[in-house]
Amino acid sequence: MHIRKAQRIVKQGVMPDQAEPRDEELLRRMKAGDDESFRAFYSRHQRPIYRFALHMTGRPESAEEVVQEAFMTLIRECAKFDPARGTPQAFLFGIARNHVRRLAESDGRYVPLADDELQVRAGHASLSYGLGESLSDDLARAEIIDRVRRAVVALPAHYREAVTLCDLQGFDYAAAAKALDCPIGTIRSRLARAREILLTKLRPVPVALKKPSTAAGGAR
Amino acid sequence: MTCAEFENIVHDLARPEALDKAAAVIAKFHAQTCERCAVRLAQAQLLARALDIAANSSAQLEAPAHFETALVSAFREHHRSLERARHRQRRARLRWLEWAALATAATVLLAIGAWNVLRPRVGGVAKTTSIDALVRQGAAVFHTKANDRSGAKPPKTEATAARSEYAQSDSTADFVPVPYSEGFEPGDSGVIVRVEMPRSDLADLGYSIDATRAADLVQVDLLVGEDGWPRAVRLVQ
Numbered sequence: 001m002h003i004r005k006a007q008r009i010v011k012q013g014v015m016p017d018q019a020e021p022r023d024e025e026l027l028r029r030m031k032a033g034d035d036e037s038f039r040a041f042y043s044r045h046q047r048p049i050y051r052f053a054l055h056m057t058g059r060p061e062s063a064e065e066v067v068q069e070a071f072m073t074l075i076r077e078c079a080k081f082d083p084a085r086g087t088p089q090a091f092l093f094g095i096a097r098n099h100v101r102r103l104a105e106s107d108g109r110y111v112p113l114a115d116d117e118l119q120v121r122a123g124h125a126s127l128s129y130g131l132g133e134s135l136s137d138d139l140a141r142a143e144i145i146d147r148v149r150r151a152v153v154a155l156p157a158h159y160r161e162a163v164t165l166c167d168l169q170g171f172d173y174a175a176a177a178k179a180l181d182c183p184i185g186t187i188r189s190r191l192a193r194a195r196e197i198l199l200t201k202l203r204p205v206p207v208a209l210k211k212p213s214t215a216a217g218g219a220r
Numbered sequence: 221m222t223c224a225e226f227e228n229i230v231h232d233l234a235r236p237e238a239l240d241k242a243a244a245v246i247a248k249f250h251a252q253t254c255e256r257c258a259v260r261l262a263q264a265q266l267l268a269r270a271l272d273i274a275a276n277s278s279a280q281l282e283a284p285a286h287f288e289t290a291l292v293s294a295f296r297e298h299h300r301s302l303e304r305a306r307h308r309q310r311r312a313r314l315r316w317l318e319w320a321a322l323a324t325a326a327t328v329l330l331a332i333g334a335w336n337v338l339r340p341r342v343g344g345v346a347k348t349t350s351i352d353a354l355v356r357q358g359a360a361v362f363h364t365k366a367n368d369r370s371g372a373k374p375p376k377t378e379a380t381a382a383r384s385e386y387a388q389s390d391s392t393a394d395f396v397p398v399p400y401s402e403g404f405e406p407g408d409s410g411v412i413v414r415v416e417m418p419r420s421d422l423a424d425l426g427y428s429i430d431a432t433r434a435a436d437l438v439q440v441d442l443l444v445g446e447d448g449w450p451r452a453v454r455l456v457q
Contacts, residue, residue: 033299035292042291047282054281067283068291075295141273148274167271168278172238195231199267 023088030078042071045089048169049096055164056100058153066103070096086178093179097161104157151201159194166191221250226257234264340409340446395443395452399426410451413442425453 021029021040029037046067053066073095081091152163161180165171166187173191177184226247232238233247251258420434443452 030295033302035295035299038295039288039292042288046287050283051278051281054278064283064287068287071287071291072294075291075298144270145274145277148270152274163271167268168275170275192228192231195264195267198271199263202267202270 024083027078027081027088038075041088045092046071048089049092051169052093052096052164053100055149055152055168056157056160057103058149062103066096066099069099073099086181089175090178090181094181097180101157147202148198151198154201155194155197159190159197162187162190163194163198167195221246223250223254223257226250226254227260230257230260230264231268233261234268395441395454396426397452398450410443410445413444413450414456415440415442422453422455425450427453427455 021037023041023044026037026041026044030041049070050063050067053063053070054060057063057066070092074092077095081088085091086094152160152168155163162176165176165179166173171179173184173187177187180187229239229243229247233244233251236244239247248261251261416437416439418434419429419436419438422429422438422440425440439456441454441456442450443454445451
């Protein structure tokens, strides 16, 4: 399996193991009061929901609140899930989106994460892109992360959702369309527009990102 | 491929898995021949890498560990309260059924009681106002043991129990069937009613009378059936 595809699957929280019960089966058991199925469902989906809320709000405490509220709502309303209308993941994301929206209305503008907070929570910085171990590269990486997050949080909500799911959480267009309950074409157009806005906000791009050999003449 | 078409897919081109191989080859060839599109591709690639870095920095982030315990507890409590609510509903339904059964039983008992009160009584103690009046007149209620319904002879009657003050003090003749009346069946009951009537009315009851004394009042006992019609009559001498 292609490495990036594997990463994308892990990011989406999709269980590659066929022996694990499907989300629909877990939800069915949850309706009957099976708390082990709820525990399994929570374990499977809490991380994508948390990261979605974190990228949308820029605040860990807001992301925690969204996760808590989303799963409490799921507990109360899992009987409302209709498999004909979408997947359980899309159902949960819909709930999380509503809570994010409510938070945005009550809290006002979000403040993007400080990168050191992210490092503490992650436990380590991801250095998987071979950008080197020197301090300047670390700083450049930290700067990139900070700038990207600020730029994403500053996007209008519907563009932010598309970028968060597709570019920050590895959802493909179809999965993102299901999670956001909109057509794939809408996802593509929102994503294209969001990326253009990000390009504008992120110029000039740090020199550390330049590859040794590219087709272009380099970023400005 | 035109620049406009390239523009539409440039960001997907920056993410290899997002575009099929054939389209990617065509687009990259266009980028090699168009400087503007080459710059656009480079920007898109840099943005994709920046977003990847940001994505990877948060890949391990998750909700605090204690959330799971708290939410599982909330899940259990929610289902316990649902079960309690279902139990209350079941009890309310059962209670309603109990009340309905009680009401039905009470209705049936009332109906039986009303039937017992209202139906014609054998040995009739105070059945109706007319019965009360008959008792005040000294009527006796009796059971018949009529053996012959032919009507050719007066029915034999046997008076049993009840008050019969007049029967002891007055002499009476045998009862004579009233013309065109129905006889008594075994088990029928009736009352004896003593009335005073003009002698002329005895003609209607089958007696032959002296016309000169038609206006005289005489006392007669009427044997009245359950339907209120006189069945037999006797003179009180």
